[in-house]
Amino acid sequence: MLKTYVTGFPRIGEKRELKFALEAYWAGKSDLNALKEVAKELRARHFSYQKAHGIDVISCNDFSYYDLMLDTITLLGAIPERFVGIEDATTRYFAMARGDESRSAMEMTKWFNTNYHYIVPELHAQTRFSVDTSKIIEEFNEAKALGITPKINLIGPITFLALSKTIDNTDAFVLFDALLEAYASVLKSIELLGEGIIVQFDEPLFAKSLEPKFYTLLKIAYEKLGRVSPNLNIAVVSYFDKANEAVEVLGKCPIWGIGLDFVYGEENLEALLHVNDKVLIAGLIDGRNVWKNNTSKSYALLEKITSVIGEERLILSTSCSLLHVPYSTTFEQKLPLHVKEKLSFALEKLAELQTLQTLWASKEKPTQNVALEKPTIQAHTNHFAKRSPYGIRALIQEKALNLPLFPTTTIGSFPQTKETRTLRLAYKKGEMTQESYENALKELIKECVAFQEKIGLDVLVHGEFERNDMVEYFGELLEGFAFSENGWVQSYGSRCVKPPLLHGNVKRRKPLSVEWSVYAQSLTDKPMKGMLTGPVTILNWSFVRNDIPKSEVAYEVASAIAEEVDELQRHDIKIIQVDEAAFKEGYPLRNEKIKAYEKWAVESFKASVCSAWDQTQIHTHMCYSNFNDIIETIEAMDADVITIETSRSGNKLLKVFQKAHYKAQIGPGVYDIHSPRVPSVEEMSEQIKAFLEVLPKEQLWINPDCGLKTRGWSETKAALANMIQAVKRFR
Template identity: 45%
Template sequence: MTKSSNLGYPRIGEKREWKKALEQYWKGNIGEQELQTELENLRLYDLKKQKDLGIDLIPVGDFSLYDHVLDTAVMFGLIPERFQHQDEKSLQTYFDIARGNKDAVASEMTKWFNTNYHYIVPEVSSETEPRLVENRLLPYFLEAKEKHGIIGKPVLLGPVSLLKLAKGYENKDFDKLVEKLVPLYIQVLQQLELAGAEWVQIDEPILATTLTEYDINVFKKVYQSIDSKLSSLNVLLQTYFESVDHYEEVVSLPVAGIGLDFVHDEGANLEALKKYGFPADKSLAAGIINGRNIWKDDLNTSLTVLETLRSFVNEDRLIVQPSCSLLHVPVTVETEYELHPQLKNALAFADQKLEEINLLTEGLNKGRQTVEKKLTDQAHCREQLWKSASRNNEDVQKEVEFWKGVEPTREQHFAKRQTIHQNFFNLPLLPTTTIGSLPQTTDIRQGRLKWRRGDWSDADYQDFVEANIKEWVARQEEIGLDVLIHGEFERNDMVEFFGEKLDGFAFTRYAWVQSYGSRCVKPPIIYGDIALTEPMTVKEISFAQSLTEKPVKGMLTGPITILNWSFVREDISEFDVTKQIALALQKEIRALEENQIHMIQVDEPALREGLPLKPKKQQQYLDEAVYAFKLATSAVKNETQIHTHMCYSEFGEIMNTIDELDADVISIEAARSHGELIADFEEQSYEKGIGLGVYDIHSPRVPEVEEMERYILRALKVLDPRQFWVNPDCGLKTRDVTETTEALTNMVKAAHHVREKVEQKSMANKG
């Protein structure tokens, strides 16, 4: 019989119970025992749901208190040197690595492949001696077994992917580090085997990237070593997010099963399987339901693919599962009472995707005819949305058609614009600013809630927002910032805010997903054609500008980020969706200019995270991203200065693309990897304005003036002072008022100190 399986379940709970418990613990409102009890209850509830849904292979150990990569690193003693004096088993050490403390900065955080999930980057030196600190999977396995009678499938990030995602060691030492890790993995697996585990899922997502023959040989050695030490435990080697290039070698690895993604592979995995077959002695875990989007599946097509796979794989060796962990989707559609039925009926979140998995498994085991009615009903739900007026806006479609073949460009080249901007804004050397958002305090969140509940009128809420803008404009002037922001107090989320004001978007109440740590986001759903019907930001930004002589930046979220941070319709190309967003933003930018806002930031923090994993697919994506950004921004007047902002990523790899955006100023999240990013500028020239974040806003730690001075001076070794801006590395929404005020005050002092040094040096050189 074909089995059903899940790769991973959302950690956060149906109503973010996980997030709330963590943040109460961090604030000191609950102790460690209460935290662990609350999280155990949540885990057990989620396990029971999966059992009740009928899943055969239920993951355990996919749960995390912060991040699964951090979990794996800490389990094997890969603890950064600055934290090694602390108790390696303590929860405090674990959270300090992720969040930093008053004495030590947090570890770097970056994107998990091409998703919006962020992981904590392991720090490994060439001299690192890994050790098994604690088998974190064993208690999770025993918990499921003892409390619910579930023989769970432990989930573990594999040794090759773990080291490939780490930083700090030399490439020549990769083999040596792998050899040190493998015996520890074997020890973990043997303990699980003794406890009664039948299957273990070892995630090796790095296999979906472009690897060398050397890398593949490393995989062979690793899994030969593991296989030689196990007797009854079945290892499922799991890949996801793309196809595997070295198909023949991968499916020949000495493991009991191979997990392949048949959703995001664009047909490559299926073609390879048809061409080369599949080993008769292995199980194939077929990722057939999209684990990264929220639409009901085309079950007829998926069942046909599975029937094709069954012609290559014995039915008792075929496993039906999502394409990846369901970490990337919300928990359940059932709590979304306010969605229009036509849209709600077309959606599938984690629980509904597992229902689809069981339906497909039943169709394989009992015959298609036994599930025919359910397949027909699901197809009808999908078709009703396709035919709706929201997906057939002729005005939007004509405008997109008009721009085909037209290359959007600025009227003047950057060098001429730079002179115009210097004269227009008259800013000092090393101008100081912030990225966009200011602290979203409890009072602000409660005010927004009162308005949404109807306790406050629109006028009450507008007065409340303007009072906060007024307070913070005054505070920014007191701190001494050169370019101000309005603070985004009216905004709940940088994508959701815009989506609420555009046609073609829908919003949920509980459809949260984890972004990093306890930070959860609620992506909008792009279900129809996108159109701007009235200005979105002019009122608040114009009000802020009326309070000061200093420039106030208009703050918009860019088209690629809105796309990448939304759940996107699948009936047209993503590029066409992006162009619709860009044209709406183009109209908003015109409205800002008409209201005398001439410094406009169009943020693209998610530009790189959508980058395809395969190099051969990347240039098309980057070209489309550049086109969309320029489509939104290129029609501005010469005196208007376009800013953009980007978050954690490997920027050196896309520096040419960043330049092609033709933004006048870019700010980059860089505090956790400052030296590495500056090294990129040592190798590649960049002439436009740039701000490398001088402190990490994801940590409650307030850096001293001298520390930020060092960051600035280090950057000025490779960047011209006339192009450098001084700013935090991201928005300040998650920080409190005191932290923000103190950090910005120190930042401005640091900028002034360096400004004086640069000016003195310039005068000395002239003399």
């Protein structure tokens, strides 16, 4: 019988236990021992669940308190200089992730084309590695105590270096030889744990389009690492797309196995002849989406694979780590049955592996799954007049808005306190009337607007207190979406999101945000910014049905947003932000697939704001991204103002806009909202000074990095007040 293999497992817990334990520890409400106990119990539970589902190859070292890349930095001893003086390892670890009173956090960005964030390693030519495998050994022994000999997950050396940044402008690969020595030390330490242990090296970098030099480095790396210990079984896995070129290299290396994603990289079938004598770990169960596996399709793929590989060298696997999907549908009591019965979360995917294993063993071909009801996709029609070119719009908006130099604003959300969340929950449970709920929200908005006026912000927001999430909120008001109760997915650290389930036709039946924006505008003479989420982000942060093209769904979402934009401006909202925080993460990893994505992504964004008059200023916001390769696409989106997260990367990102002679206005983040620390006026002044080295003053807006939802009020007030004082210096 074919063996089953899980690339990696979620770690946040069935009911977000790790999240709450982390936040209690950070707040000083519990100690480190309490946090460690929760973590140990979660690991034991995760091991046991996989064992109970008959999974043959179970991971350890896929658990993290914050991020696996940060764990790898710690494993290798690649600690940035500013954190070296922190003696306590746990304090140092969280300071690297979140910053502290005197140190800025390490940079964070998206993990390939997912909504998961990783900590970016900071290296320099003189970096010296110092290996510490204590975490690996601890987790391995925990699994052994439960009767499991686990595989050990590691981020591979090529992916680690390629995703690193250097602080001295050297090429990170000058450290390649030293890094391989460090990884060899890790393998020698693992070897002491026993014979035949599988060590999984994650190399998702090779799902991208790469220069030839990376394949040369791949060969060197696994020629060396594959020979460090004959007693270990080295598996190199890649996922999120095809990795054909890498297979040609790895098939000749002295390793045990190669893992490939056949869900998002069916083209990997073309590389099977190059697997040679290696074990093939075939990713056939979707680790990134939540719809039930199409067993007939998986079975057919399995037939094609075995016709080349043979069963004796084949293992069934998830396409990637199950980190990217929620825990289990067991806790979903309120989902419509016709939606719930089509879902498969992490635990259900374990069962799907078992099912495929059993069907194959019995040679019983599966019957076709019951599909989602096929929606009728409406052709997108533009009923609105075409907007004038940016140069014309900018002059009209300048006159209409009369904003000062360096206009200040925020990205949209203000702190979501425990009291705010309790208020929403009480309303959701029917414990308060709609009138009482709306009155309570209006009080929060009133306080928020008063605070913004008091400190002197130029463009205000209403605070988004009515919103649980920037995508879920809109999905709840649109047709075609369903919502889980406990479908949480880790985004970074303790931050979790609960993606909507987009399963049918999308339509706007009533206003989405008009009431709150209009009320907030009534409280001030300053411009009130309407806050919407764009169609690309709604799709990229939802679990979208996988049986029709995303592009078809995108235009439906865009039409709904365009109707909302039109109604907002007709209610005298002169500035409207349509966030595309997830625009970059949706990019295909392979160059040949990019143009198709850019076409529908840009067109759907433009369709969502096509209703805007020339005098209505359209803003958009993008999260941590490398903009070098998409600057022309950003220009094609044709927003009037773009705000971007840059505080952890200085003015490096802005140089891309400078080089491209970007004409529209830009609001680079002047401080990091992912850290609780409050930057000083001097610190923010230095940031603005750095921005002005790249951008003309007339083009520059000043704002925080991102929304303030996750921050506390005291730090928010202090940081924004400092931001305003810094701006006054430059005015």
